[in-house]
Amino acid sequence: MNTVAPRQSADPAEPTEPVEPVVRVCFVCLGNICRSPTAEAVMRSLLLREGLHGVVAVESAGTGAWHVGEPPDTRAVAEARRRGVEMQGTARQFHPGDFYVFDLILAMDERNLVDLHDLAPEPGLRNKARLLREFDPARRPDEDADVPDPYYGNGVGFARVFDLVHAACEGLLDHLVKAYGLRPTT
Numbered sequence: 056m057n058t059v060a061p062r063q064s065a066d067p068a069e070p071t072e073p074v075e076p077v078v079r080v081c082f083v084c085l086g087n088i089c090r091s092p093t094a095e096a097v098m099r100s101l102l103l104r105e106g107l108h109g110v111v112a113v114e115s116a117g118t119g120a121w122h123v124g125e126p127p128d129t130r131a132v133a134e135a136r137r138r139g140v141e142m143q144g145t146a147r148q149f150h151p152g153d154f155y156v157f158d159l160i161l162a163m164d165e166r167n168l169v170d171l172h173d174l175a176p177e178p179g180l181r182n183k184a185r186l187l188r189e190f191d192p193a194r195r196p197d198e199d200a201d202v203p204d205p206y207y208g209n210g211v212g213f214a215r216v217f218d219l220v221h222a223a224c225e226g227l228l229d230h231l232v233k234a235y236g237l238r239p240t241t
Protein backbone atom coordinates (compact mmCIF):
# COMPACT_ATOMS: atom_id res chain seq x y z
CA MET A 56 0.00 0.00 0.00
CA ASN A 57 1.15 3.52 -0.71
CA THR A 58 0.79 5.40 2.57
CA VAL A 59 1.65 8.86 3.84
CA ALA A 60 5.26 9.15 5.11
CA PRO A 61 5.75 9.55 8.89
CA ARG A 62 5.59 13.18 9.93
CA GLN A 63 8.95 14.82 10.71
CA SER A 64 8.59 17.74 13.16
CA ALA A 65 10.14 21.13 12.34
CA ASP A 66 10.29 21.92 16.08
CA PRO A 67 13.61 20.68 17.57
CA ALA A 68 11.95 20.40 21.01
CA GLU A 69 9.44 17.89 19.68
CA PRO A 70 10.59 14.24 19.42
CA THR A 71 10.82 12.92 15.89
CA GLU A 72 10.91 9.39 14.55
CA PRO A 73 14.34 8.20 13.38
CA VAL A 74 14.85 8.93 9.69
CA GLU A 75 16.15 5.42 8.93
CA PRO A 76 14.27 2.36 10.22
CA VAL A 77 16.38 -0.60 11.34
CA VAL A 78 14.38 -3.12 9.34
CA ARG A 79 11.97 -2.91 6.43
CA VAL A 80 9.20 -5.46 5.84
CA CYS A 81 6.89 -5.75 2.83
CA PHE A 82 3.78 -7.98 2.96
CA VAL A 83 2.72 -9.34 -0.42
CA CYS A 84 -0.46 -10.95 -1.77
CA LEU A 85 -2.07 -11.03 -5.20
CA GLY A 86 -4.23 -7.89 -5.33
CA ASN A 87 -2.91 -5.83 -2.37
CA ILE A 88 -6.50 -5.07 -1.32
CA CYS A 89 -7.32 -7.90 1.14
CA ARG A 90 -4.58 -9.94 2.85
CA SER A 91 -1.36 -7.95 2.59
CA PRO A 92 -2.89 -4.57 3.57
CA THR A 93 -4.51 -6.37 6.53
CA ALA A 94 -1.06 -7.69 7.52
CA GLU A 95 0.45 -4.22 7.05
CA ALA A 96 -2.20 -2.61 9.29
CA VAL A 97 -2.02 -5.34 11.96
CA MET A 98 1.79 -5.19 12.07
CA ARG A 99 1.71 -1.40 12.29
CA SER A 100 -0.71 -1.60 15.23
CA LEU A 101 1.53 -4.13 17.03
CA LEU A 102 4.61 -1.96 16.42
CA LEU A 103 2.76 1.07 17.82
CA ARG A 104 1.74 -0.96 20.87
CA GLU A 105 5.42 -1.84 21.48
CA GLY A 106 6.82 1.62 20.67
CA LEU A 107 8.69 0.12 17.72
CA HIS A 108 6.93 1.95 14.88
CA GLY A 109 10.00 4.14 14.31
CA VAL A 110 12.41 1.26 13.88
CA VAL A 111 10.40 -1.14 11.70
CA ALA A 112 9.00 0.15 8.41
CA VAL A 113 6.08 -1.82 6.98
CA GLU A 114 4.48 -1.70 3.56
CA SER A 115 2.47 -4.04 1.36
CA ALA A 116 2.14 -4.75 -2.34
CA GLY A 117 0.47 -7.11 -4.79
CA THR A 118 2.02 -9.29 -7.47
CA GLY A 119 -0.91 -8.36 -9.74
CA ALA A 120 -1.76 -4.92 -11.11
CA TRP A 121 -5.60 -5.12 -11.32
CA HIS A 122 -6.29 -3.00 -8.23
CA VAL A 123 -3.40 -0.52 -8.32
CA GLY A 124 -4.51 2.81 -6.83
CA GLU A 125 -7.60 1.35 -5.13
CA PRO A 126 -8.27 1.44 -1.37
CA PRO A 127 -8.44 -1.85 0.58
CA ASP A 128 -11.47 -4.11 0.07
CA THR A 129 -14.37 -2.86 2.20
CA ARG A 130 -14.84 -6.35 3.72
CA ALA A 131 -11.20 -6.39 4.91
CA VAL A 132 -11.58 -2.84 6.26
CA ALA A 133 -14.76 -3.81 8.16
CA GLU A 134 -13.17 -6.91 9.71
CA ALA A 135 -10.05 -4.99 10.77
CA ARG A 136 -12.16 -2.18 12.25
CA ARG A 137 -14.20 -4.75 14.19
CA ARG A 138 -10.88 -5.82 15.79
CA GLY A 139 -9.74 -2.23 16.46
CA VAL A 140 -7.33 -1.91 13.53
CA GLU A 141 -7.65 0.84 10.91
CA MET A 142 -6.49 0.14 7.34
CA GLN A 143 -5.13 2.87 5.11
CA GLY A 144 -3.46 3.45 1.78
CA THR A 145 -3.93 2.41 -1.81
CA ALA A 146 -2.82 -0.71 -3.66
CA ARG A 147 0.48 -0.85 -5.47
CA GLN A 148 2.19 -3.55 -7.49
CA PHE A 149 5.32 -5.27 -6.20
CA HIS A 150 8.40 -4.29 -8.20
CA PRO A 151 11.59 -6.36 -8.64
CA GLY A 152 13.54 -3.39 -7.22
CA ASP A 153 11.67 -3.90 -3.94
CA PHE A 154 14.11 -6.77 -3.31
CA TYR A 155 16.80 -4.11 -2.78
CA VAL A 156 14.59 -2.00 -0.49
CA PHE A 157 13.18 -4.56 1.95
CA ASP A 158 14.89 -6.91 4.39
CA LEU A 159 11.94 -9.30 4.54
CA ILE A 160 9.28 -9.83 1.87
CA LEU A 161 6.43 -11.89 3.30
CA ALA A 162 4.12 -13.78 0.98
CA MET A 163 0.57 -14.68 1.98
CA ASP A 164 0.55 -17.99 0.09
CA GLU A 165 2.74 -20.42 -1.83
CA ARG A 166 1.65 -18.98 -5.20
CA ASN A 167 2.70 -15.48 -4.13
CA LEU A 168 6.04 -16.91 -2.97
CA VAL A 169 6.71 -18.59 -6.33
CA ASP A 170 5.80 -15.34 -8.13
CA LEU A 171 8.12 -13.36 -5.83
CA HIS A 172 11.00 -15.78 -6.43
CA ASP A 173 10.48 -15.28 -10.18
CA LEU A 174 10.63 -11.49 -9.71
CA ALA A 175 13.91 -11.47 -7.75
CA PRO A 176 16.47 -9.51 -9.79
CA GLU A 177 19.31 -11.73 -8.49
CA PRO A 178 19.11 -15.35 -7.26
CA GLY A 179 20.94 -14.33 -4.08
CA LEU A 180 18.04 -12.09 -3.06
CA ARG A 181 15.35 -14.78 -3.30
CA ASN A 182 15.79 -15.81 0.34
CA LYS A 183 14.40 -12.43 1.44
CA ALA A 184 10.99 -13.73 0.33
CA ARG A 185 9.34 -16.08 2.82
CA LEU A 186 5.85 -17.15 3.87
CA LEU A 187 4.27 -14.95 6.56
CA ARG A 188 2.89 -17.99 8.40
CA GLU A 189 6.43 -19.31 8.94
CA PHE A 190 6.36 -16.89 11.87
CA ASP A 191 3.10 -18.16 13.41
CA PRO A 192 4.17 -19.98 16.59
CA ALA A 193 0.83 -21.85 16.71
CA ARG A 194 1.14 -23.30 13.19
CA ARG A 195 1.64 -27.07 13.21
CA PRO A 196 4.41 -28.35 10.91
CA ASP A 197 1.90 -30.45 8.93
CA GLU A 198 -0.52 -27.52 8.54
CA ASP A 199 -1.03 -25.57 5.32
CA ALA A 200 1.09 -22.39 5.54
CA ASP A 201 -1.16 -20.26 3.30
CA VAL A 202 -3.33 -17.30 4.31
CA PRO A 203 -6.26 -18.29 2.03
CA ASP A 204 -7.40 -15.77 -0.57
CA PRO A 205 -10.79 -14.41 0.66
CA TYR A 206 -11.63 -12.31 -2.41
CA TYR A 207 -14.06 -14.63 -4.21
CA GLY A 208 -15.60 -16.17 -1.10
CA ASN A 209 -18.91 -15.17 0.50
CA GLY A 210 -17.17 -12.83 2.94
CA VAL A 211 -16.61 -15.28 5.80
CA GLY A 212 -12.94 -15.70 4.82
CA PHE A 213 -12.02 -12.25 6.10
CA ALA A 214 -12.31 -13.17 9.81
CA ARG A 215 -10.01 -16.16 9.23
CA VAL A 216 -7.55 -13.96 7.32
CA PHE A 217 -7.43 -11.55 10.25
CA ASP A 218 -6.89 -14.37 12.78
CA LEU A 219 -4.09 -15.98 10.75
CA VAL A 220 -2.40 -12.68 9.97
CA HIS A 221 -2.61 -11.49 13.57
CA ALA A 222 -1.08 -14.69 15.00
CA ALA A 223 1.74 -14.60 12.43
CA CYS A 224 2.44 -10.90 12.99
CA GLU A 225 2.80 -11.45 16.75
CA GLY A 226 5.39 -14.15 15.94
CA LEU A 227 7.06 -11.90 13.39
CA LEU A 228 7.31 -9.13 15.97
CA ASP A 229 9.04 -11.49 18.45
CA HIS A 230 11.40 -12.63 15.71
CA LEU A 231 12.35 -9.08 14.69
CA VAL A 232 12.92 -7.95 18.27
CA LYS A 233 15.31 -10.86 18.87
CA ALA A 234 17.01 -10.93 15.46
CA TYR A 235 17.66 -7.17 15.30
CA GLY A 236 17.88 -6.41 19.03
CA LEU A 237 15.08 -3.83 18.66
CA ARG A 238 14.28 -1.41 21.47
CA PRO A 239 11.33 1.00 21.77
CA THR A 240 11.95 4.58 20.68
CA THR A 241 9.12 6.07 22.73
Ligand code: 4NP
Binds near residue numbers: 084117205206
Ligand atom coordinates in the same frame (compact mmCIF):
# COMPACT_ATOMS: atom_id res chain seq x y z
P1 4NP B 1 -5.65 -10.25 -2.05
O1 4NP B 1 -7.07 -10.73 -2.65
O2 4NP B 1 -4.59 -10.92 -2.91
O3 4NP B 1 -5.65 -10.77 -0.65
O4 4NP B 1 -5.64 -8.75 -2.15
C1 4NP B 1 -7.40 -10.63 -4.00
C2 4NP B 1 -7.88 -9.45 -4.51
C3 4NP B 1 -8.24 -9.36 -5.83
C4 4NP B 1 -8.13 -10.48 -6.65
C5 4NP B 1 -7.64 -11.67 -6.15
C6 4NP B 1 -7.27 -11.75 -4.81
N1 4NP B 1 -8.53 -10.40 -8.01
O5 4NP B 1 -8.47 -11.43 -8.71
O6 4NP B 1 -8.94 -9.32 -8.48
